[in-house]
Amino acid sequence: MARMTADERRESVIRAAITEFARGGYDGTSTEVIAKRVGVSQPYLFRLFPSKQAIFLAAAWRCLEDTRHVFREAADGLEGEEALHSMAAAYQRLIADDPEKLLMQMQMYVAVAAAEAAGDHEFGELIRAGWLELWDSIHLSLGADVDETTTFLAYGMLINVLVSLGFPPGHRIWSGFYISARRAEE
Structure with missing residues (x-):
């Protein structure tokens, strides 16, 4: 059996971290449980990532x-209402097929809010940047219409909840x- 490269191990840590953080949140998930899921020691885990925060x-x-990739693929070659409905259907499939992604999203919001409340404003910077890229991607797919983008994301967040x-x-x-x-189909 071939040994995994460091990049392959990093990838397996990220996948395991999504699963574990989705279930337990940032504070409720130990690096030990992530290392165990991947089959590595904690010291090796910290050679791949400098901290629990970096893993999260x-x-x-x-x-x-x-999520951006799912939306991009769904909207590829489509415009307006067609893009909107295709992205909505793709998101429904994503959360049905991979509920951990949805739970991880919810845990991201909780973790950033907790960090902000504790005075750590840097923690959320990367997540806010990623969310802004998500917003921009959706915005462009919907013809750069602010109302459509806002409505799409508002429905998506309600679905998440x-x-x-x-x-x-x-x-x-x-x-x-x-x-x-039904109204949209009429």
Whole structure:
């Protein structure tokens, strides 16, 4: 069996970190559990990443990057309403197929808010930069329309909250989405 390169190990740490941070949050996840999931020692983990914060930020960046990629692919070659509906459907598939990405997003917001409340304003800089890239990507895909971009992201954040709270697909809380979808089809 071939040994993994450092880059391959870094990648496996990022994937493991997304899983573990999604489940336990920043404060509730130890580097020991991440190292164990990857099958490396903690000292080796810290040769790959200088700190727990660096691991979290790499996982957060990957989560945002993967989401941008999903939206970019969904909107490729489309404009306006077609791009909007394609990106919405792609996001629904993403959170259904990979719920850890959604949970990691929610943990990012909590971690940044906690750091800000504690006076650490640097922690959120990378995450804010990644989120701004996500916003810009969506904005361009929707024809640089601020209202469309804001509405799309507002619906997306509401979906994140409802899914995170565990509302099942047939629950009445989702009825407004179905009405909006029907109106868009008319």
